[in-house]
Amino acid sequence: MLKYSRWLIVIAGLLTTASCRKSGNVTTAFYYWKTSFNLNQQQAALLKQTGNNAYIRFFDVSWNDKEQRSYPNAIVQLNELPAGLNITPVIYITNKTFENTADTAVTTLASHCNKLINQLAGEKKINYTKVQVDCDWSLSTRDKYFSFLKAFKKLNKKQLEATIRLHQVKFKDRTGVPPADRGVLMFYNMGKLNADLQQPNSIYNSDDADKYIAYLGSYPLKLDIALPLFSWAIHIREGRVIQVYGKIGRRQLSDQAHFEPIEGQANYRAKTSFFLDGIYIKQNDIFKLEETDSNTLNAAAQQLTQHLPKQKHTTIIYYELANIDLSKFNQETLTQISARF
Structure with a gap:
């Protein structure tokens, strides 16, 4: 009996070691997308418990039509x-910026972006090792965007990551593969916003x-994964989508004085006209609630791991920390989902 107990202890130790080895190959991180970096106590605790890794959007790059320049x-x-x-550091660059930027100005744009990143990092003594560039480029802007990445990499000299959408994985021969060290697959926002409650x-x-994921195995860049933590309500009036609100959720829509559920548990009709947190809601407006929870993330992880090539290390980045619903997502849940990779 003593020998049997010792074997149980050995087996348990091996399982623990294997488990630690697996989770050691995965890093959990969070996007932070607000313009002011302020964490409450719960957000700071979650960040620390999961490894203290944050992808902070430093700035956007947009195009000014009036002045005909990027800024x-x-x-x-x-x-x-x-x-x-x-x-x-993460920078988001609009596709319109590359549509309007001259070929000869791309290197200057890269220089300005590198300078601003280093200025912001230097002010807080941030010793960063990589930069992520987020841009949903098109066929017409591909060459300029890829030239920007090459110029930026030459100036910045840190690891360069580029965000990748699912359609860019499937149609890589047409859309091209960005000249970056790694890609980050944005595994969300994959359907079209529409007023059809059955969609x-x-x-x-x-x-x-499923229309795209089988092509992951042949994608030439190593991929980290971005997963959603957010939910939103699609505001529909007279059969048309008029807005999407991240701050309207099930709690607000369950207010029986103002809303009634229709066609299932995720769609609501306004019973009267009123203002909700400054938003005008007209009688008979419909809200289509689209939510993300741990079941959603587990389903996404299961689907991804069936097609992702094996690699030594993967970072799972959750979008995003500033607006996380801590009643749905905690350290244990997110660590377990990350460990599936």
């Missing part, structure tokens, strides 16, 4: 940063993902 927009205010925080969740649904 930095929504520059982040980096306030108090938690000790030991590992920060990856599946546009944030994530397996049917839409």
Whole structure:
């Protein structure tokens, strides 16, 4: 009996070691997309518990039609940063910027972006090791965008990541593969926003993902994964989508004084006209609620791991920390989902 007990202890130890080895190959991280970096106590705790890794959007690059030039927009205010925080700067560049930027000005644009990143990082003594560029490029802007990435990499000299959409994986021969060290697959926003209440969740649904995901095995860039933590309500009036609201959720829509459920548990009709947090809602307006929860993330992880090539290390980046619903997502849940990779 003693020998049997010892074998149980050995087996348990081996399982624990194997489990630790697997989770050691995965890093959990969060996007932070607000213009002012401020964490509440719960957000800071979650960040620390999962490894202290944040991908912070430093600024956007937009195009000014009036002045006919690109400009930095929504520059982040980096306030108090938690000790030991590992920060990856992210810049979002609109496709319109590359549509209007001359070929000869691309290198100058890369230089300006590199200078601003280093200025923001230097002010807070941030020693970053990589930069992520987010741009949903098109066929007409591909060459300029790829030239930008090459020029930026030459100037910045850190690891360069580029975000990748599912259609860019499937049609890589047409859309091209960005000249970056790694890609980050944005595994959300894969359906079209529409007023049809029977259409599946546009944030994530397996049917839409199935149209593209089989092509992951042949994609030449190593891929990290971005997964959604957010939910939203699609505001529909007279059969047309008029807006999408992240701040309207099931709690607001369950208010029986103002809404009634229709065609299932995720669609609601306004019973009267009123204002909700400054938003005008007209009688008979419909809200189509699209939610993300742990079941959604587990389904996405299961689908992805069937097609992702094996690699030594993967980072799972959750979008996003500033607006996370801590009643749905905690350290244990997110760590378990990350470990599936």
